[in-house]
Amino acid sequence: MSPVIDPDRLLGDLRELATIGAYKSGVHRPTFSPQDVEARHWFARRLEEAGLEAQIDGIGSVFGFSRAAGPRILTGSHVESQNYAGWLDGPLGIIYGLEAARAFRDDPACADLGVDVAAWCDEEGHFGSFLGSRSYLGLLSEEEIDSAKNRYDGTPLRDALEKAGFAGRPRVQVEKGRYRGYLEAHIEQGDTLETSGLKIGVVTAIVAIWQYRLTATGEQNHAGTTSMKRRRDAGSAIVRLLGAIDRRFPEIAGPRTVWTCGRITLDPGAPSIIPGRAEALFQFRDADQAVLDRLHAELQRLVAEANQAGPCPIEIDIMSQSTPALMDEGFQAAIEAAAQARCPGKALRMPSGAGHDAQYLARVMPAAMLFVPSIGGISHHWTENTSDEDIVLGCQVFCDALAGILRAQPADQAS
């Protein structure tokens, strides 16, 4: 038997946290806003009350360290939200960790097992990219902190840390050998579980995101006096390229590949001026390196084809190309076994299309993720939600998986 969670305590804490920065049925709690800082302190107090040694470090991450002798496991997610977004994206994972720590503490059979909890700062990227988990891994330099600014209002990160009261504190870094690994729970953010009638997603990998800037250069001119033959319309060139991608990618993508053009800018953007310059932000995501390579090659081929056809040269800038993060096989098996016991046949192995701190933690320790269903697949919007029943079931499966991992012999996970 593994520790039993308290559904009322779990849901009560999630609801209480959601009052800090409440916005309609969601929350608006951007990193280092007064509401976010208040939520960090609230969470640190809850960790203390759970018997953990709580600490907010120099980048704003909140930690709760178990006093148990070991073995230990690390859990986590994040406190802050996207702007005007949902109440569970982040909070679900940290409150699962908190509740698991309490369940383990309350179960005499688990006296030696340690569940640590981390609320990684700024997973949502208001100031940078995964600041909390990267700082923990030693991948965030002081120089990067010096230059980071809030992407919406330009506030320097240093000023925000100062105002929040976290400046000058030490930054917690990973202690080698302390953990069996890392387990993170999160809402799915898609509708795969819901539409299949399933309850638990066992994440196999966190997809890589390959992001590009496509820029066409034409000739700005008068939209009335420049003949179709003479004009070099950068906007038309970008629209044609995006059309070619739209037709070609479905033929060569993997079954779960996604691709998105999130922004198109025509310059100067006036109704009666032929665009002299056009830019598109384009990205694709997949967990399979071979698929990523194939799509990248095809994108380059389509751009070359467009450039051969002319008349507007198109440049392709690679903005980022991350690596798919594979989740630990043993941990996946532990989650699956826990789900099988609590809700037989209701778990599904699936990649995560969104990025999560687990992709960084996976670089230094075995890591895995567990998903619960998102109602309507809605994410990054205040209407995001998950049923109470699914929240409670997910937390018990999470707790069972932690127990399974902690009680296994280390060799089991290496298989």
Added chain:
Amino acid sequence: MSPVIDPDRLLGDLRELATIGAYKSGVHRPTFSPQDVEARHWFARRLEEAGLEAQIDGIGSVFGFSRAAGPRILTGSHVESQNYAGWLDGPLGIIYGLEAARAFRDDPACADLGVDVAAWCDEEGHFGSFLGSRSYLGLLSEEEIDSAKNRYDGTPLRDALEKAGFAGRPRVQVEKGRYRGYLEAHIEQGDTLETSGLKIGVVTAIVAIWQYRLTATGEQNHAGTTSMKRRRDAGSAIVRLLGAIDRRFPEIAGPRTVWTCGRITLDPGAPSIIPGRAEALFQFRDADQAVLDRLHAELQRLVAEANQAGPCPIEIDIMSQSTPALMDEGFQAAIEAAAQARCPGKALRMPSGAGHDAQYLARVMPAAMLFVPSIGGISHHWTENTSDEDIVLGCQVFCDALAGILRAQPADQAS
């Protein structure tokens, strides 16, 4: 023989006017900027010196009225420039009018003939659409003046008129029967004359501009967690529609039709968010009503086709649909005859792809336009230019055409 122009006086005035608001080799003289107001006063003084009765009216248009007994003709163009644009777009036409008025004054044989000159305010649309010529025709209400604002900085038109010193003045309106008609000279703004080795464009019609807003509505969602099958990407919908237009329009357009998408906006415009809304500004221009109707029907058909295919409904809003303005046949013949005498075989009948005040004047009197070549077809850019030789030749042909029209019996123009 018709009056003979003075090339040095003509070029000297054009160059002097270009010093007011000079920007590189062009000018930056937006409507009611200090430079624009200075240029209006400068032009009024020049009109007075030419023996005309000068007046700046309550909307900022500058007039020079001949004291000759008649018959009379009206000439004109505009003083202000597009932002950081060329030195001749506007000034060429008003200085041609000024020089013609002087040439007629200096020629004893023309003592009875009157050449009036108008510099219509804000043809370039910094505050509205053809304010000067529409005011002259009685098509600009006080309410429209009350609500008009500068499109770049939001300054109310009333404040700009006050600051310029033109507020409270009467607005000059067309005097019925005063003129044989209206003749406007302008740079071509395209490269048809230059690439054909021609010198004079005889404008047959000013094209109509049909302007649309195309809006696709999808569902804003996470670009990583929303499968390709589930997503409703408004940006993809707009790109597909623009692609369909791009393929279909060349098959059904007229030989001189032009079409342009000047702006695409994806909302919210972030790299990792599927656009929930996408908007494109799309226009086409032609002088032939049948072509306009055909393209309009096809655009509606393509939108209906896109809506049938789904999944993002596209709405089509008509922002404006003007009527092609036909130039007077007799005036066209007069320009052609003048060109044939000065540069045999070097004139071409052609539509104007850009809008001009002549399209409004044509509603109340016979009107026509004469084009001179634009070097490289460049327009609305500070590198816009025309050779001195072409400027001088164009002005003499303009003057000859005015004399031809004024000396003809009115019945001749009715044919």
